[in-house]
Every structure is written in structure tokens, then in C-alpha cells.
């Protein structure tokens with residue numbers, strides 16, 4: 687291991703501009719056509735050597751909701767990387783400066799895993815090949831590989847098989863943060879319940895949506911946004927419909943639940959409109975807070 691230094695990695699949140707969900711597979715996961723877009727809300731993961739074994743701390747407004755034991759994906763990432771290199775129990779202090787909503791459908795936990803992996807690789811000088819890092823990410827969770835690469839990508843399989851996508855311009859978003867989280871497995875289980883007895887089609891990426899990303903056209907992207915998990919998230923959290931309505935009435939081009947929710951995402955035509963929609967959402971009292979962010983954003987980056 688290298689000397690007594692610390693490494694900080696910045697990692698973005700994501701929104702799924704299309705989340706097409708297939709029928710459940712025999713392993714319990716669902717095949718997806720998952721169009722990820724990284725957005726400029728970031729967690730920062732800092733690692734430094736620790737004499738006391740693996741230690742995890744977290745700061746930020748929602749820090750009390752983050753588990754600080756070995757179940758945290760960031761801790762699991764450090765353990766997995768150490769195992770890959772035969773280093774045994776990692777002596778590392780991982781600090782997460784959290785700005786991404788917790789359990790919000792914006793891949794905050796996945797971001798921390800990708801950040802911890804890249805940061806530990808730099809701290810330990812292990813120089814893990816990119817493909818090996820991506821394989822470790824995929825073992826940690828379906829969304830973790832995308833947190834590493836950022837930008838925009840189509841995720842197939844359970845979301846871990848990535849093809850990078852071209853994005854032709856900046857998109858301006860507002861994210862309404864709800865009180866409390868939603869469990870991703872619970873939302874998928876509700877999707878299964880709602881689609882019982884229905885022939886669920888093979889998930890396919892929408893050509894119109896890919897074209898809208900390529901040309902950077904917010905109106906075209908707004909028309910193509912789609913999330914198959916939205917009915918399930920709304921079924922578990924009916925009040926989200928009021929948030930979606932409030933943002934649309936305030937001038938958003940389109941609104942949808944972000945991933946498995948309960949964060950809701952609003953695409954706007956420009957930065958000025960995003961500020962106005964965020965203010966209206968906060969005034970509507972249908973959410974805890976609202977944040978503006980621009981996409982695409984770069985993936986996990988050593989600062």
C-alpha cells in the first residue's frame with residue numbers, strides 16, 4: 687500500500703430518462719432497457735489509511751439515514767477490491783460527503799460504491815484495469831457500473847451491461863426530494879404485482895429518445911421520457927402525483943419519477959425555467975426540497 691495520503695473521488699447522481707422493465711427473470715432480477723443520464727449532483731468519497739480496520743463516516747444533511755456498517759455499498763466496494771488483490775481486510779477510513787438524496791432513486795448508494803472503489807484503487811496503487819473495476823461494480827449492484835462511467839449510457843441485462851451514448855447538449859433538470867425513501871426491491875415487487883397476468887414486452891430503448899439525447903433537444907427528450915416503474919412507485923407513494931402535477935403546472939416540459947423513486951425529476955427548457963420550477967415546487971409544499979442540476983455529468987473522478 688502507498689503512503690499516508692488521502693484520495694477524494696467525486697461521483698454523480700443519475701436519472702433514468704427511459705426505464706423499460708421486462709418480466710422477472712429466474713434470478714429475481716428484471717431485464718431492462720435502462721437509459722442512464724448522469725446529473726450534476728455529487729457525493730464526494732474520501733479514503734485514507736486507518737489503523738483501526740475498515741471505518742466509515744458520513745456528513746451532509748441526510749447523513750443520519752446512511753448505514754455506517756459493512757452493508758454500506760462503499761464498504762463492500764473496498765472489501766471487494768482488497769479481496770481482488772489479495773490484500774485481506776482493508777485498513778481504510780472511508781468518508782462520504784453526501785449531497786445525493788438517500789434512497790431516492792438517484793443511485794446515491796451506487797455512486798458511493800463506485801467512488802470508494804476508484805478512491806481505494808488510487809490510494810493502494812493497485813492500478814486495477816478498467817474492465818475489472820467495471821466487473822466489481824456489476825457485482826456490487828446493477829447501477830454501480832454507470833456511476834463509474836457517467837455521461838449517458840444504455841444499460842442492458844439488469845442494467846450493468848453498458849453502451850455509451852452521445853449527448854448533443856446540456857439538459858436542465860429539477861429534482862424534488864421527497865420525505866423518506868422507497869426500497870428498490872419493494873418497487874420492483876409492486877411492478878410484478880401490477881403486471882401479474884399481463885404479457886410484459888421485451889424492454890427496448892426508444893429510438894426517438896436516443897435521437898433526442900443525440901441532438902440535445904429538451905422538447906424531444908421531454909416527449910420521450912418513460913419510466914415503467916412509475917406506476918409502482920405511485921402505487922406505493924400516491925402523494926408523488928401531487929409533486930408531479932405541481933412541477934408540470936410550474937412550467938416543466940415533462941415530469942417523471944426518478945428510477946424507483948421517490949425523487950421526482952422535471953425536465954425544463956433552460957436554466958432560468960429550472961430555477962422557477964424549483965421555487966414553485968418548494969412553495970407547493972409537495973416535497974421536502976427541490977434541487978436544480980445539469981446533465982450530462984462526468985463519471986467518478988479523482989479530484
Ligand code: C5P
Nearest residue numbers: 714715716827828829844845870871874
Ligand atoms: O442490483 P441492485 O442491488 O441495485 O438491485 C436491488 C434490487 O432491485 C434487486 O434485489 C431486485 O429486487 C431489484 N432489481 C431488479 N431488476 C433489476 C435491478 C434491480 O429486480 N434489473
